[in-house]
Each structure stands twice: as structure tokens, then as C-alpha cells.
Amino acid sequence: MDTVVYVARRLFYGLMLMFFVVVLNFVLIRLAPGDPAEVIAGEMGGTTQEILADIRATYGLDKPVATQLAIYLGQVAHGDLGKSFFFDQPVARLIGTRIGATILLVLTAQFLSILIGVVMGVFAARKPNGVVSALVAVFSTLGYALPVFWTGIMLIIVFASWLPIFPVEGMRSARLEGGGFVHVLDVLHHLVLPAVTLAIIFLAQYARLARTSMIEVLGADYIRTARAKGVPERRVVFHHALRNAVLPILTVAGLQFGNLISGALLVETVFNWPGMGTLAFDSILRRDYPTVMGILIIGAAMVVVANILTDLGYRLADPRIRTEGGRR
Amino acid sequence: MSPLLDVRDLRVEFATRHGTVTALDGVSLRLEPGETLGVVGESGCGKSITALAIMGLIPMPPGRIAGGSIRLDGEELIGAPERRLRQLRGRDIGMIFQEPMTSLNPVFRVGDQIAEAILLHQDVSRDEARRRALDLLRTVGVPDPGQRIDAYPHELSGGLRQRVMIAIAISCQPRLLIADEPTTALDVTVQAQIFDLIRDIQDRLGVAVILITHDMGAIAEMADRVAVMYAGRVVEEGPADAILDSPAHPYTRGLIGCIPAIDPALAALDRLPPLAEIPGVVPPLHLLGQGCAFADRCIEAVDICRKVAPPLTGRGHAVACHLHAAAAASEES
Structure with missing residues (x-):
């Protein structure tokens, strides 16, 4: 009984912690130099402004960072970690194949x-x-x-x-x-x-x-x-x-x-x-x-x-x- | 009748930073079956070391038994194989320690700690050991033993923990029970209860008790005979009545003088005399000289006291003091 209450409390703190982790990581990574759209475009071989804009629109990179964060938080809350830029696959599935190892x-x-x-x-x-x-x-x-x-x-x-x-x-x-x-x-x-x-x-x-x-x-x-x-x-x-x-x-x-x-x-x-x-x-x-x-x-x-x-x-x-x- | 315990001329040394010190310097004690021997003295006088030596629990190194003999029922314990000592510990000799708060293992249930002692020494099933543990808890006066048997030490008060310690010590019906300041860490009211319990157990089991204490009041109530220790030696030994009524060694007189006699009339006026004390402290063992170890604190000391250590002399009531020896000699002539 005691233990159940205790675990519930710890899980709650754990979720709060996860929220801050998500926010902090998101902001930190966006602050890091480098434009993902260019990287994606580079992988595709050659680029124009239109292609870059297209990529940004596809991945939601054209929106303000705050909006991106809100969208991302909503996704994470639903267990959706987004899509990998590189593999064009859900991140959750990618991690799923690796986490066991x-x-x-x-x-x-x-x-x-x-x-x-x-x-x-x-x-x-x-x-x-x-x-x-x-x-x-x-x-x-x-x-x-x-x-x-x-x-x-x-x-x-x-x-x-x-x-x-x-x-x-x-x-x-x-x-x-x-x-x-x-x-x-x-x-x-x-x-x-x-x-x-x-x-x-x-x-x-x-x-x-x-x-x-x-x-x-x-x-x-x-x-x-x-x-x-x-x-x-x-x-x-x-x-x-x-x-x-x-x-x-x-x-x-x-x-x-x-x-x-x-x-x-x-x-x-x-x-x-x-x-x-x-x-x-x-x-x-x-x-x-x-x-x-x-x-x-x-x-x-x-x-x-x-x-x-x-x-x-x-x-x-x-x-x-x-x-x-x-x-x- | 041969004594149950016969300690003769026991010498224990410890290696320290200051070189080898002699913690016990020729200690002799005798104990008849069923008897209670009080061992008194200040901290550091060797009371606890004596107890540990009898248990074969002196940490070696740094400790070393440099000489003497400890016989239990005629069997020499010094140099006995560890296997044999382990059999005797807990089965023939039980021990209660000073600190009930820390003497029980915090991660095991008290019932299991009692049962372990039984299982180690007796060929019984786990169920039987548990049943006996329950009986023991009842014997030592733990209320609601059916519940408490599954308690962890931290769930019990100091007095109850000491009762559990006593239950462990008597679990195999030992012939000798060593109680090393069993009540020092307890409340005064609980102290009296624990002493009552020990006496009660003694009556029931006929176990001999070595009661180590610096509480002269406890000695007066419990002990048949008394050994007064000072700086690793027995300085006075004899029947409790004789020692309490006519202490011969200046140190013993000092100890007894320290028991405050409270006159209610003076207490009412708030005019109690100041508490008596023995000036000075026990000298560090590495600084002991040749003479009587008490000489520096003794108001009666004369030249010879600082040069020659006095031997323990006298039958029945023995004293290690030059002054006493001289007085006794002049009385006889």
C-alpha cells in the first residue's frame, strides 16, 4: 500500500522531469549551429531555394521555434517521437530496433x-x-x-x-x-x-x-x-x-x-x-x-x-x- | 567444587601507535556456577577487554593474549581452536552488550536473529527454532511477542531491543552470561527492569553472571562478589557485602564515595553537598610506570606506591595496596 503510493509519486515526478528534459533538449538542439534542411537537401544531391522551402514545410521547420516546440510536445505526449530526417521512418521504430541491444x-x-x-x-x-x-x-x-x-x-x-x-x-x-x-x-x-x-x-x-x-x-x-x-x-x-x-x-x-x-x-x-x-x-x-x-x-x-x-x-x-x- | 570460570593471570596486549600497551596485566577472576560477579571500574580499566577475552573475541591483531589462562569448567580456552570457541560462544557463554540500539542487525527480523543462535547450536528445525524464539521473547518480557517476533530492530524501543539481546544470549541456556554494561544506554526506569529480568533469568536457569558496570548501585543489588579493576588490573576482590561495607583500596573507597547519598532534608533546601569525585583520570595505558597505577590520584600515596606495583593479597577479600598490606601486617603482629 505504502509502496504503491510511493511508486505513483515517483512516476509523477518522473513525468515532470521528462517534460523538462524534452523542452530543454529541444531548445538546446535548435540553438546549435547547422540547418537540418540543408543537410537533408545535401543528402538528396543538389539544392535550390524552392527545395529547401519545401523540405522546411514538410518537416515543419518553417514555423517559429515555440510553435515547433508545442507541436513536438503534443506528439511526444502521444508517444510519437517524429520522423527521422535521414531514414524517413518514425523515430520510435528506429529506436525500437536499437534499444534492446x-x-x-x-x-x-x-x-x-x-x-x-x-x-x-x-x-x-x-x-x-x-x-x-x-x-x-x-x-x-x-x-x-x-x-x-x-x-x-x-x-x-x-x-x-x-x-x-x-x-x-x-x-x-x-x-x-x-x-x-x-x-x-x-x-x-x-x-x-x-x-x-x-x-x-x-x-x-x-x-x-x-x-x-x-x-x-x-x-x-x-x-x-x-x-x-x-x-x-x-x-x-x-x-x-x-x-x-x-x-x-x-x-x-x-x-x-x-x-x-x-x-x-x-x-x-x-x-x-x-x-x-x-x-x-x-x-x-x-x-x-x-x-x-x-x-x-x-x-x-x-x-x-x-x-x-x-x-x-x-x-x-x-x-x-x-x-x-x-x-x- | 571446581569453579565454572577460572581466569588466571591473564595478560592482553595491544599494538598501538605508542608501541605495545598492556590492556590487561595479570587479571585473575573466579566464578562459581550460578554466582554473580560484579566487575567495576572506570572506562578504559579493562572490564570489556576481559569480557571479550573470555569470549575469544579480542581482535587479533592488534590484540594479543600475552599470557595466562582462561578455563571454563576446567577446559582451557586460550589457544583452543576457533571451531571449539565458536561452539562455546552463544551455547555455553552468552553475552549482552552495552548498546542495544546498534547491537542488533538492522536488516534482519528480531525473531530470525534469535532463531539463528538456536539453529547454530542445536539440531532443531526452523519451525522449532521459531517456536523457541517466541517462547524466549515471552520469557524476557517482550509484550505481544507474536507480533514482535517479525519486527525489525528499529521498530523496537531500546529497552525492548536489550530484552531481545538477552533472549539471544540465553537462547541456548548458557552456563555463563556476560553482561557488559547492559543498562548504560537505557532510561533509569528501564535499567531497573533489565536488572530485574537478569536476576529473574538467573534464578530460573541457574546461570552464572558476570556483570560489568560502573554503577555501584547495580553492584549492591546484583552481585555476590565484586572485582574492582583499575588500569588493567584487579585492585580489590571479594564478597560484595565486604567490599561495599569496608572497601580497602583507596580507589574502591573513591568509587563508593561517588554514590551520592541524598538527604531529603538538604534536598528540600536545595543545599545538597557537591557530588564527590575522584580527582584525575585513568592514565593512558602507554604511560603507566612501574608503581601502583592509582598512585598519582591517590591522596594517601607514599614513596613505595610510585616504585613498586602492589600485588593482590589476602584471602576472601583481596586487595592490591601497600597501605592496606602494611595496616594488615601491623594488625596481625
Whole structure:
């Protein structure tokens, strides 16, 4: 009951946020230099003033920006993201063909970075001054500092070129025979390098956070209580302590989701992963406003949804948040 | 009768920035089955370290047990394998801590936290463990236990949380219960209830209790015998009556002198005498010299007090004080 009201409220705030995102993006993009009509005309080969005017009329570019905005908002409210200048297709359909690949990449990277980061952090926390702890610190700082396109290219050179274990690019092999399961394995095979590249940036933060959080929790009174009950050390760490130590990690995981999506843009470009990132990158170069805007809106919506899900997860994990007005 | 707990000459050291400090310097304690031993002293005197040492929970490093022996029913605990200590913890020795607000795991239901202790040490089903947890909540006087068993710690008051801690500590009917300042963090009215509960449990289960406190009033009510600790040593030890009526060590006299005796007539006139205090503080452990650790705060100290640490002498009522030893010697001659 409590949770239903809570979700409704969060969804409402999310919609408000989306409205501002749409307005801001629209205005920003129109302020950027470059005339889409000329780009479209250029693609068509040769241009005259009449053709340009015609194009402007077709796409509504001849109207004042405010009117364009009002029209666009109305469309978006109806789930219509407009038509791509470049592909002459509905943007929603374009994004629809790409969004699955991006979600697969982003969620896999998120899962990998949290899982490996937490494991690294826990082991580092058990001996805060030990060798493992130092290695984790060095490795995680390195991972954080390396630019994602460099890491991606290095991984391609090492694991696709020198040791041809993984494919260089793309999401599927061109020619593949066999049933559905073979295709699943093929996608997973292609997924490894991009997901690892994207995960490495975020791994660092999770490892450090898990280490700090775990050290703090292991010093807590309730951990002493667990030991005094005769709980085996392994269970103390992985049951009593970890459950508390992951709470701040959940928070950060939600906040990182936006960065993860923008990271995916670069990674998709490096690996030619057919997701929203490559589409965004190409569309920016083509001045394909409706597509860029559509991607921004869907990206923002993904972040909003991810944050709501994170908060729900947090409520599930921490009973103190669940009971409203409960003492901490 | 052999003692339930026999701590002899226990030495615990800690590695610190100031080098190695001796947190416990030859502490000896004995406890008979069913008896209550009060351990008193100021913060930092080694009371809690003694308790943790008995539980085998001294963090090592930086801690180290440098010598001595801890026997439970004749079994040596120092150097015992971790497996064995884990069996004893929670099953034969239960412990209650000072901070009920933070001593329960915030993300688990209290019933599960009690049941966990039962499942760890007894071969029973989950349902049976839960049934016992419910009984325990009833035993420790938690109202509406059927509801509270599924509560999270933050949904309970401090007093109720401490009752849950007690339920965990007695869940396997231990022979020894260590209560480390169990009421310090609680309201005064709740304090009395918790002490009543501990006494009640003691009567029912026949469990021996080590009550660590700096509350002399609690000692007077609860303890059969008392050990007074100062800077890592036992400075006076004996029957509670003897120590409260005729404290021999200047430090003990100071502690007892600090209990305000409130004269209602003076209180009505708002003319209560100022509260008594022992001047100074416990010296930092790394600055302890050779002599009696209390010498610097002792108004009666003489030369020898600053040079030689006095041994704990005397049977029944033992005291570690040169002055007392001298007085006793002159009485005997």
C-alpha cells in the first residue's frame, strides 16, 4: 500500500522531469549551429531555394521555434517521437530496433561491475592493509582513469586480434546456422568485450565503495553480536555484513545509470554495437534532430525508470526505509 | 567444587601507535556456577577487554593474549581452536552488550536473529527454532511477542531491543552470561527492569553472571562478589557485602564515595553537598610506570606506591595496596 503510493509519486515526478528534459533538449538542439534542411537537401544531391522551402514545410521547420516546440510536445505526449530526417521512418521504430541491444549491454556491464566490484571490495576489506587491498586500489584507480575508447581498442587488439578469442565488432555473426540457442550464444560471445570495457570504468567505484562500506560494517556492534552468537566467520561476512554493506552500493548504482548510458554511447561506437549509442552518434553527425531528440528522451526515461527501480530495491533491502516514519 | 570460570593471570596486549600497551596485566577472576560477579571500574580499566577475552573475541591483531589462562569448567580456552570457541560462544557463554540500539542487525527480523543462535547450536528445525524464539521473547518480557517476533530492530524501543539481546544470549541456556554494561544506554526506569529480568533469568536457569558496570548501585543489588579493576588490573576482590561495607583500596573507597547519598532534608533546601569525585583520570595505558597505577590520584600515596606495583593479597577479600598490606601486617603482629 505504502509502496504503491510511493511508486505513483515517483512516476509523477518522473513525468515532470521528462517534460523538462524534452523542452530543454529541444531548445538546446535548435540553438546549435547547422540547418537540418540543408543537410537533408545535401543528402538528396543538389539544392535550390524552392527545395529547401519545401523540405522546411514538410518537416515543419518553417514555423517559429515555440510553435515547433508545442507541436513536438503534443506528439511526444502521444508517444510519437517524429520522423527521422535521414531514414524517413518514425523515430520510435528506429529506436525500437536499437534499444534492446543497448539495454543488454548496459545491464550486463552494470551487473558485471557490481558483482566483481563487490567481491573485490569484500576481499580488500577483510585485510584493509593487505596486498589484496593495495592491488584492488591500484587496479580500480587505473580502470577509472583509462578512457573507455582506449580500453575498448586495447581489448580488441589483445582479445580479438592477437588472441582471436572474441569477435572484433558487431552483435551477431553474419552467417550462422543452428537454432535459437546458437544465436543466444553468438550474441553473448559478441557481448563480452563491450560489456567488460564498459564495466571496467564503473568497477573501480564499486570496489572502493564496497571496501569502505564493508570495513565500516565489519566494525559495527551487530557484527560483534553475530560473532558472540557463534556465527562462523564466513557467514558473518557474507550474511550479516554484506547485506548491510550493499546498501550504499545500491544507491550509487542507481545514480550511475545515467553515466552508464552515456558510457554505452562510446563503447557502442568503438565496437560497432548496434544500439542506441551508435544511432545517436551517427544521427548527431547527420543533424537528424528528431532521432537525436528521441534518443535523449528514451535515454532520460531509462534513467528515470532505473532510479525508481533502484529505490524500490533499496526499500526491499533496508527495512528502515520501508516503514515510513520509522526510527533509524 | 571446581569453579565454572577460572581466569588466571591473564595478560592482553595491544599494538598501538605508542608501541605495545598492556590492556590487561595479570587479571585473575573466579566464578562459581550460578554466582554473580560484579566487575567495576572506570572506562578504559579493562572490564570489556576481559569480557571479550573470555569470549575469544579480542581482535587479533592488534590484540594479543600475552599470557595466562582462561578455563571454563576446567577446559582451557586460550589457544583452543576457533571451531571449539565458536561452539562455546552463544551455547555455553552468552553475552549482552552495552548498546542495544546498534547491537542488533538492522536488516534482519528480531525473531530470525534469535532463531539463528538456536539453529547454530542445536539440531532443531526452523519451525522449532521459531517456536523457541517466541517462547524466549515471552520469557524476557517482550509484550505481544507474536507480533514482535517479525519486527525489525528499529521498530523496537531500546529497552525492548536489550530484552531481545538477552533472549539471544540465553537462547541456548548458557552456563555463563556476560553482561557488559547492559543498562548504560537505557532510561533509569528501564535499567531497573533489565536488572530485574537478569536476576529473574538467573534464578530460573541457574546461570552464572558476570556483570560489568560502573554503577555501584547495580553492584549492591546484583552481585555476590565484586572485582574492582583499575588500569588493567584487579585492585580489590571479594564478597560484595565486604567490599561495599569496608572497601580497602583507596580507589574502591573513591568509587563508593561517588554514590551520592541524598538527604531529603538538604534536598528540600536545595543545599545538597557537591557530588564527590575522584580527582584525575585513568592514565593512558602507554604511560603507566612501574608503581601502583592509582598512585598519582591517590591522596594517601607514599614513596613505595610510585616504585613498586602492589600485588593482590589476602584471602576472601583481596586487595592490591601497600597501605592496606602494611595496616594488615601491623594488625596481625
